[in-house]
Amino acid sequence: MAIVGTLKTFKGGRYFPRLEGLPRGPIVEAPLPARVRIPLRQGFGEEPDLQVRVGQRVRTGEVIARSDEKISTPVLSPLTGTVVSIEEGVHPLDGEPTTIVLVEAETSPSGAYEDDWAPLEVPQGNFERWGPEELGRILYEAGVTALGKWGFPTVYRTAPTEPSAIKALLINAVEAEPYLRGDRALLYEEFEKFVTGIKILKSALGNVEVHVGIGYDRPHILAELEARMEYHDWLYLHPLLPKYPQGEDEVLIKTILNREVPAGRPAGELGVVVCDVQQVIAAYEAVVEARPLVDRVISLGGSAMARPANARVRLGTPVGDLLEAFGHRGPSRVVLGGPLRGNSVTDVETPVTREVRALVALEEPRSPSAALRWGFLPRTDAHVRLLPPLGRTKRATTALVGGTKPCIRCGDCVDVCPQNLFPFELAEASKQGDLDRAERMAIFACIECGLCSYVCPSKIDLLEDIRRGKRWIREERLEA
Template sequence: MLRSFRLGGIHPQENKLSAGKPITELGLPREVIIPLAQHIGAPATAVVQRGDQVKVGSVVAKTSGFVSANIHSSVSGKVTKIDAFFDAGGYKKPAIVIAVEGDEWEEGIDRSPELVRECSLSSKEIVDRILSCGIVGLGGATFPTHVKLMPPPGQQAEVLIINAVECEPYLTSDHILMMTKGEEILVGIKILMQALSVSQAVIGIEANKPDAIAHLTALSKQYPGVSVMPLKVQYPQGGEKQLIDAVLRRQVKSGALPISTGAVVQNVGTVFAVYEAVQKNKPLVERIVTATGKKLANPSNFLVRVGTPIAHLIEAAGGLPEDTGKIIGGGPMMGKALLSTDIPITKGSSGILVLPREEAVRKPMRNCIRCAKCVNVCPMGLNPAFLMRDVKYNDWDVAERGHIVDCIECGSCSYTCPSSRPLLDYIRMGKQTVMGIIRSRKS
């Protein structure tokens, strides 16, 4: 029997329209917009000025704290401005604009397709290379990878878990990556095992990807300590805490870090980026992005340079349909509606979803009928209906006692609510407020 996490969960329609589509390298735009905040933590600090010439791989912004990440130019050309631009969340944030003048790469970056298996670097040297290349979590959370590889004092990693679940509907970028870069992913896993000093790694893949399960299972036989675990199709299995529960049968306590269970979780796309950073000295300047939607002419998986406006991506997928209602950054469950097609692709952009008008309109909200469906599907064991009430009435103490900060914002509650109540919207807003109150109290 296939394993899964033990609390809550749903199974929305998968809509993997771009499954099996090969990776298409997207052409360069006229200019890129590179935000300074492409990761959890402190935004990077710009180290270039207007008029500077840069190459692909040039450092344009450096870390400004322990939890931060370097940012590199994804194109060669001239810095034309450093200004505030709208990000995927709808806020204006500082970004560097570079006019594209070619595709000249920094020396020392190995762009050859040859597989490099052996890694002679020490654990510290591996972490330093990952830090230097600006690698962050590519599953959406964008946590700086080097930080995850340095557990806090008193915590010890026992097992590395690779998140290859891709449970979000529509998205297929991880799936195609596994099918085309399997060897590189396995080498990347061994590098991360070396950095963490662990002897076991488990690749979790949901059962709706049998080809990826078979492919990586065959390859893993050459890599001692690495195994593949097929998992039941259950959203949100890609959540870090849910995946740890599914694989290890250990649960992360409220307020604790995942490392408290002995596990370090890395997304499969992050693993490939680690391989390229450590073995090829390649910074994170491009990633695979799924452009999809039921009315798109050509849902596909694209290799896209960071900073590319999403309009360039949508055009390559067949153009924006006339009946478009919303453009979502990410998938339909955890993604956010974008303000315009000028918003750039960032390190955390896993997909662009174009929703037709009939699917983008919210149904009228009705009164809560106390059916408890939202409670039954919550993978964190919360009471979303009560939390929405607490936020609505600014009852922050009660919301904190209800563990609102434990919400992983998966959207399962809103998806299942028969009264069409915007549970996640209220909880997401209240979570930020309560977290701010907690930070103020601690300081």
């Protein structure tokens, strides 16, 4: 094992202060929901074929949809209950059409929800003897391959890249977006699983180098990893500055391997696969505990969350259940995902999916004059205002009062962009429908970190304009 460099970082980005409503303390279990909504399409790849019908009873972890021939991962039931509807809807994160399966929980005679798990088939003995094919099968059946931006490659078509093309596995253990604390909590509470999980993923990929990028502000974890992995010469530890968005695939690869991911292309084309802490631990749970992936740890926080926490939440749980359980108070804006790149949600039935790392509720300033009050940091952000410190923490509210103003060409968005783009020009080209210009300016190199929108003093939602431009270009390509 080698420790490589110290405090590496990248151009642009931003550090965030400690904010009020930060999730802390041990990971808690969120209450089991009465019903779950399960979108069949994963964050990448195609929608797998439905395997259930309305009225059918399903156990926790039972397959709801799968297609071994398509780039996909089986979709599993997060609850024991009955399929009550199958309908066309939209994915909560990208708004694109997908099939949604609604499962209602089954109750026992005592009134508690049943939780009858369908077992995952796992051989006996030491996983190190099973080989990449068997490990890949287990990760696929458990739903673990669906995590990450482009999935985890196995002999099944679970990612756009073949496993044999992968030469390096990067583990992202830097969580730098405000309010996101789930990986940090998992590292402390599930360290043994994390260490074994790294070995499992390495064995599943065969002969690869493994690089762990970890915030230097976690010295205990770094020291512990160093001690535990001392004799593994395939492992490289990289202490990194915890600057947002260090954990994004493209930024992590550039910082650790000094290689550029081609705009809009999967990292697998460079022979690299990126996993996060949660995926490493899920790999352990699948292979060692035969536990399918039906839940994940989510950070619930923000200035409008009374009991911020890192909670283990069943996938498909409605946002409204979590807001109620963790003491949401209004008026506020609720964001599914981190506050920089997440989506505002107004429908309390919106489900949590595998990609969701946080649910953040931010107070709305109560009157337009609030935006002018002394103490707001000027030129700080469009959507989140930071109030001056009271002790060591700051309060973040939304900054929706005041409305959007014209671009003043201050260049702040350019300074923070980790991809060296000109966000104001990309947004303008998208808004004007000049898609050729947007493409020439590398719109697909945008990793949608949301920092440009965050810093814009004119409150222009540049990320939204850029996302729209990308969507239009994709639609044009499909029609051509």
